[in-house]
Amino acid sequence: MNFRQLKYFVATADTGQISRAAKLLSISQSSVTGSVRELEQILGTSLFNRRAHGMELTKAGREFLQVARDILEKVDAAHQINRGTSDISGSLRLAATYTVIGYFLPYHLGRLAQLFPRIDIQIVELDRQSIEAQLLTSQIDMAVALTSNIHREGIETLTLLKSPRRAWVPAGHPFCKRREVSLSQLAQEPYVMLTVDEAAHSSMKYWNSHDAHPNIKLRTSSVEAVRSLVANGQGVTILSDMVYRPWSLEGRRIETVPMDVEIPTMDVGLAFNRATALTPTMKALKSYFSSSFLSPKLQF
Template identity: 55%
Template sequence: MAFSLRQLRYFVATAELGQISQAAVNLSISQSAITTAIKELEQILGVGLFLRTPHGMDLTEAGRQFLSHAYDILNKVDEAMRLDFVSSEVEGTLMVAATYTVIGYFLPVHIERLRRLFPNLEILLFEQNRESIEEGLLANRYDISVLLTSNIVNPQLATETLLGSTRRLWVPAQHQLLQREDVGLREIAEEPYIMLTVDEAAYSSLKYWSNSPYQPRVILRTSSIEAVRSMVANGLGVAILSDMVHRPWSLEGRRIETINVKDTIPAMNIGLAWRKGAELTPAAKAFRVYYRNLNHFTAMNV
């Protein structure tokens, strides 16, 4: 049996005010309604949430833990109630530019969903590098773009980050660094390093390396993610790349493990960009709202 939002709200009000009588006044309901809701909630959860005292209602340890989750659930429900909704009747042609990494590892599943949600909308995709996308947005060749927003520097563009993909160290199975409690750039600098160059990965990498006293011992620079994957899996070097492009197996069937890096490594941010001040077309608005709502639903996770 699942608990209800009503029971959660009554529980939270009682926890905050410490007395059923005060919670009843605050919610404009009867005390018996709150008492019944709390008893039902405790039965569903199988734990006592309050200690009944002459002075009121004190949370138990289980109650304090559940209160944190109750806040999260109610906050996400409030967010969901504020979602934007777009008619499925949106039509026309949408020109979307995207970078290599985004097209390869993020966009396809969403384009398929968008085409089902908006059957009258034609989405045309163009793979370009960041500089070409920025120039194309300013020249109105593209309506909107999906790219690594962490690389955008043009002040004439508006951006909206959709997600951040954590960067971790890639190593082959049974690598000696897997035995260490913590691994930082100091330890990584002692290893042969495979430097990915596509989508300005090398530039992004050197930004955080330059903030440390260490430098990677680069043995190969390549634009191929599969080359990095294969080199790492075969024990020829290590790499720091995002979870989005990670796969646990190389094409040869060899294992690739990941390690959290103790030094600060910025996430790879993926999001939308368009010309600042431009009036988005109905198609572009639908595209943007889809991702905004997707973020809300992903964040809810309840």
């Protein structure tokens, strides 16, 4: 196993397609395909299901993805030791939505503090509408949010991560034996609808587009409540891999099942006022996230 294989695997998982990963890494598609196959042979398991719409992580693939990320991040951190820290100083008013603060941002805030110790990042939690309004009125400098929800004119977005959505079911559910499940099949089960960060609105768009209707048992803004209800057999749901954890607070297991139709991903990224010139601190934040998610790294 080598770093090249890990890097190509992570790029494929993040983009969902061999062609996109190859374009991101500025290499041939055959190089990506070969590296992923080599890795699967080394591990003795399939990391992806090959679908018409792209590459979908298997259960083993999702588990290995975090391991691969940890390895690459630690190697990247080792490289940063020689580079030292930045002299850029100043303050930056950064907003983030509930989901981003809970499931994406904490690690990166720690890395930013190490790399840019003289930047004071003042973070505030806001919903999407407030983020848009405060970006346009310069009350905040930038935001890390669900870019799939932002379409306000005058606001530029930079998507960093596309998190696939899958069905969540309790361990032992009949759906666990299926290779994939349909919306019409999920509609026969009690459904737990997450409402935070416009999750319900996003959900109903793809339900309605396929002329299907969930049997909603409960609406809640708590991801942990959804997790516990599903794990305890009180319903099913569709949520993104970014917020997925295999265990509920009570220690009961949750399984995921791929959908048989293409469900829009949950996209996470940066948002800023298109008309505002980027300050050095804003450029530093944008550069950090771009290099972490959008630039080829660790050339081995």
